[in-house]
Amino acid sequence: MPGKVNDEGSPLDERQREGIGRAIGRIPSGLFILTARHEDRRLGMLTSWVQQACMDPPMVSVAVHKGRPIMPLISESRRFGICQIAQGERLILRKFLSNNGDPDEDPFLGLEMIHDTLLAVPILANVLSYIECEMICHMDVEGDHDLFVGLARNGRYIAGEPHIHLREHGFKY
Secondary structure (H helix, E strand, O other): OOOOEOOOOOEOOHHHHHHHHHHHHOOOEEOEEEEEEEOOEEEEEEEOOEEEEEOOOOEEEEEEEOOOOHHHHHHHHOEEEEEEOEOOOOHHHHHHHHOOOOOOOOOOOOOOEEOOOOOOOOEEOOOOEEEEEEEEEEEEOOOOEEEEEEEEEEEEEOOOOEOEEOOOOOOOO
16 A cells, blocks of 8 residues: 555554654644636635745645545646635635535635636635646656646735644644
């Protein structure tokens, strides 16, 4: 099973797994809403695995669990948005924690949106910052998540401080 073997290809023992899990869980991340639109469908999901990937040109990466309904929208439109959640923001967090990514439900209904976006991806108004990305790479890394890399085409810092997220264990959300 991917992620459960050591460099010799044999399974990790419980001590190795526990040590790796505790170390990975302490890597700090933020909380973000990954957004996408294709034709008349738009979706968003809560994610924490977002990272700057390049400075010149500016790029970011985001890891998405395989099978999430947002993946085809990103692949088909070749665009995505990243909305960073500010510390203390509860409404957006609650909305996307309770949304199971139902592809027939628009998760943005009732939320304030920014409408003058460059790439026409859904961008939430009450966030710390946002980045609009053109997807340049989609990688299946042979694990339980895929990696999307996007070229930042537009973005803005709005206001606030980032919500910092630490996990107790790297093998659990």
